[in-house]
Amino acid sequence: MSITPAARPGRDRRPSLLAVLDAVDRAPGAAALRARSYELLGVAVGTRLLDVGCGGGLAVAEAGALGAFAAGVDRDEQMITEARRRHQGHAFSVAEATALPYEDGAWDAYRADKVLHELPDPGAALAEAYRVLAPGGRAVLTGQDWDTCVLDAEDGALTRTIVHARADLVTGPRVARRFRGLLLDHGFDEVEVEVSTAVLTDAHRLPLVTGLAESAVRTGAVTPAQAAAWTADQTERAATNRFFLAIPFFTASGTRGR
Template identity: 85%
Template sequence: MSTTPAARSGRDHRLSPDRRPSSLLAVLDAVDSAPGAAALRARSYDLLGVAAGTRLLDVGCGGGLAVAEASALGAFATGVDRDEEMIAAARERHPGHAFAVAEASALPYEDGAWDAYRADKLLHELPDPGAALAEARRVLAPGGRAVLTGQDWDTFVLDAEDGALTRRIVHARADLVTGPRVARRFRGLLLDHGFEEVEVEVSTAVLTDARRLPLAAGLAESAVRTGAVTPEEAEAWTADQTARAAGDRFFLAVPVFTASGTRAP
């Protein structure tokens, strides 16, 4: 079930013209279907105490999967995303559920309107994650719970022949992200913005299937675009990864951090 607490009017939530929601949605779908992803989402609902009647806000909801799953647990769940086309896709995929266009730093809800706040794979996209956490505290009722989930983009772990080149490729890709290391700041952000009982967990997605090779190739392509590596270096590195995948020796591990906290009175 879904519903939306009383909204505050007068805020315009326009989108950047360079957003590509269809391709981003495909990426999110791939991540949501990766090994361990369903268990990680379930863990977030557990940490939030989702039960019948819980008022849950999923910020940066993407295609709306978490809203549907939380609603199936009995929550009154709403998803928000700054991307109008993403919200349109969520409404199409999950009819009957509540979705709205909104910025994480300017949520159109009254103070204390929610019991649970969830932000998954979001804060690394924000230029000011602190503003989002301040807004999270505002819209949560005292004693409400917040859960943040995301990866640290500097900690892709790949088995490769050339370790130094691998580090350059990983760091170059990380530097394309607005906040590549924000996940290691989750605990501090929650503490700094009025949350207590803050805890952090880490789970690691281990990918060995050859079908994950495009993820590695994409890292190398990004590094070429930034000038961090030459096309020749990227080609040699990708060839090594391709050979590993062909011989069932591909290895990519991605640590994912989950931080939870309770809104202080």
């Protein structure tokens, strides 16, 4: 689950982002989705794996436990500092996904989980992925399509407006539906796409959707009165065990040609 709060002007969002990423890593199905990425990458003893946008470093540590030589990069210095603190013995570096500090063919596996939607040019990141992968190396991309958020709600039209308003705050809200095309465009073979869906029904997930309404008000997509009515409906559903939120995650994989 990766619906994150919108950044507020004048405030440093990084500490809250790390907390959100930790919560995402603990969300239902998250561990299985990470494990599937390692399987698609063929992680085994000696695999050289690069995790791009590594956040707090959990995937690097998990891949390392499978015997891989795993390293992580993230553009956020605070994330890298925390990753080094949490997972000593692994390599972490500050770097942009579009300018990786590695030689051509340095890695057997490339992983980017919930990363490409943050980039203004995801194609440049895929070009870098192809460059740093050895011939026959594998790339796996995972992410949500921010326009595709399924909520049970009384007012369907208002719900679509709120969901799309939040999506429009993301740099690349629909990049996940482009994963297959991006891999093909940048020379990858054996491209496949899978989908898994996080289904959230617990009442304590309510802040995730009330945050959507708050974002929609800030963008002017809905009025405060509309947001209040929509939030009241969601609050009632949570109180009566009728809360329902489903988010599809797309995982695309491809092989660098030999």
